[in-house]
Amino acid sequence: MSVFVSGANGFIAQHIVDLLLKDDYKVIGSARSQEKAENLMKAFGNNPNLSMEIVPEISKLDAFDHVFQKHGKDIKIVLHTASPFCFDISDSERDLLIPAVNGVKGILNSIKKYAADTVERVVLTSSYAAVFDMAKENDKSLTFNEESWNPATWESCQSDPINAYCGSKKFAEKAGWKFLEENKDVVKFELTAVNPVYVFGPQMFDRDVKKHLNTSCELVNSLMHLSPEDKIPELFGGYIDVRDVAKAHLVAFQKSETIGQRLIVSEGRFTMQDVLDILNEDFPVLKGKIPVGKEGSGATHNTLGATLDNKKSKELLGFKFRNLKETIDDTASQILKFEGRI
Ligand code: NDP
Numbered sequence: 567m568s569v570f571v572s573g574a575n576g577f578i579a580q581h582i583v584d585l586l587l588k589d590d591y592k593v594i595g596s597a598r599s600q601e602k603a604e605n606l607m608k609a610f611g612n613n614p615n616l617s618m619e620i621v622p623e624i625s626k627l628d629a630f631d632h633v634f635q636k637h638g639k640d641i642k643i644v645l646h647t648a649s650p651f652c653f654d655i656s657d658s659e660r661d662l663l664i665p666a667v668n669g670v671k672g673i674l675n676s677i678k679k680y681a682a683d684t685v686e687r688v689v690l691t692s693s694y695a696a697v698f699d700m701a702k703e704n705d706k707s708l709t710f711n712e713e714s715w716n717p718a719t720w721e722s723c724q725s726d727p728i729n730a731y732c733g734s735k736k737f738a739e740k741a742g743w744k745f746l747e748e749n750k751d752v753v754k755f756e757l758t759a760v761n762p763v764y765v766f767g768p769q770m771f772d773r774d775v776k777k778h779l780n781t782s783c784e785l786v787n788s789l790m791h792l793s794p795e796d797k798i799p800e801l802f803g804g805y806i807d808v809r810d811v812a813k814a815h816l817v818a819f820q821k822s823e824t825i826g827q828r829l830i831v832s833e834g835r836f837t838m839q840d841v842l843d844i845l846n847e848d849f850p851v852l853k854g855k856i857p858v859g860k861e862g863s864g865a866t867h868n869t870l871g872a873t874l875d876n877k878k879s880k881e882l883l884g885f886k887f888r889n890l891k892e893t894i895d896d897t898a899s900q901i902l903k904f905e906g907r908i
Contacts, residue, residue, distance in 0.1 A: 567591075567640065568594050568637060568641050569586055569591045570641045571595045571596070572647055573597070573646075574597055575602045575606045577765070577770075577774075577779075578647055579595070579647040580606070580769075580770035580774075582816070583606075583616065584770055586816065587613055589816070590615070591615070592640075593617075594619060595616065596621040596630075597618060597621070598623070606618065609770075621648070624665050624672060625664050625665040627671060631676050634680035635680050641685055644688045646669065646689070647815075649666045649735070651780070651782075652727075653728060654727075655730070658723075658730035662730045663720070667737045667738050667741050670738045674742065677753060677755065685754065686755055686756070687758070688756070689758050690739060690757065690758070690759045692735055692828070693735040694830060695716065695735040695736070696735040696736040696759075697712075697761055698714065699716060700716070700728070703802060704870070704872070706869060706870075708872040709873040712827070712829075712830055716732050718732060718733040720733065742759065758829065759828045760811070760815055761830045762831040762832070763806050763832040763874070764803050764804060766782060766783060766893045766894060767888075767896055767897055775900055775903075785838075786898060787901055789838060789845065790852065790856060790902075792857055793855075795857070798842065798857050800837075802835065804874050805834065806831050807896075809888065814831045823882055824883075829879040831887075832876050833888065834866060834889070835865035835870065836890055838864075839864035841890075842856065843862065843864060844891050844895065846858055851908055866890060
């Protein structure tokens with residue numbers, strides 16, 4: 567019995583693969599090139615329980631066919647994490663919307679064609695971006711929960727890359743639920759969505775720490791490289807540690823109670839001020855080198871916008887998440903070690 571993880575070399579997926587291997591699952595991962603696949607296998611010490619397949623471009627609807635043609639009779643669990651998460655794009659449809667949506671449609675269709683009787687559980691890595699209304703995130707009278715959907719339309723979400731990313735996650739997740747509804751008589755699998763907020767925390771391997779990090783960790787990295795007089799970027803959102811997001815993907819397929827559920831993985835709200843407060847307090851090497859702002863004015867101390875209510879998801883998942891201090895401390899210390907500053 568194998569677990570298939572798409573985009574296995576991604577920031578979140580590497581932590582998922584790590585937990586799966588530690589739990590003795592056989593893992594088949596996908597990466598976009600042979601080089602990336604080999605690097606990942608090497609990083610995991612060429613563990614015999616990890617093998618890789620190459621899936622260069624998920625926009626192609628048959629991108630996963632060869633994986634399920636070859637391994638379909640062996641794969642019981644599918645964790646679909648691959649999806650573009652970047653804002654440095656030139657075409658919203660080509661670079662974000664189409665790969666996200668076709669990625670979901672394509673992988674589910676490949677399961678239908680080659681593994682309809684074997685795959686039992688599919689977990690889609692969706693996002694809180696599919697849940698909340700970005701234009702109303704600052705409205706204190708609102709609550710977003712597992713029932714909420716980003717109201718964007720295909721056209722409206724193309725106004726800028728951030729909206730396009732949020733739209734890509736909404737339309738991709740919707741495509742997953744619709745596919746299951748239309749094919750529930752011909753496929754065996756049950757579906758669960760994991761909807762994380764901003765994911766911070768250490769890279770799985772120190773070798774992945776670079777000058778620029780993956781989109782969410784880059785928020786912390788860029789804050790650590792501001793000058794004291796620089797303006798503090800405005801950002802209000804939810805935070806979660808990558809190790810908890812990875813664990814949520816395992817619980818998502820291990821429990822029957824999570825079938826058909828959207829699991830919002832969030833520990834709490836933050837602003838960049840909260841991150842700065844932690845960096846300034848816990849890292850003497852950053853003192854006087856980064857902005858201080860107005861200590862204690864962030865979202866961990868004050869109600870600044872809409873309420874994120876994920877009580878139901880927390881109950882279903884049933885484990886305690888790391889707090890902001892732990893996730894920021896571990897993110898920052900890995901970066902500072904890479905830079906030789908601690
Ligand atoms: P990464 O960029 O680290 O990982 C994304 C993975 O998807 C990589 O393996 C990437 O391959 C692959 N991928 C992207 N586009 C394509 C494509 N067109 N064809 C084939 N493969 C592709 O991001 P994260 O680990 O942060 O994100 C993983 C998932 O989690 C995504 O679905 C994202 O939307 C979701 N998510 C992330 C959050 C976060 O804060 N990090 C929050 C909420 C949801 P390659 O690296 O080779 O390009």
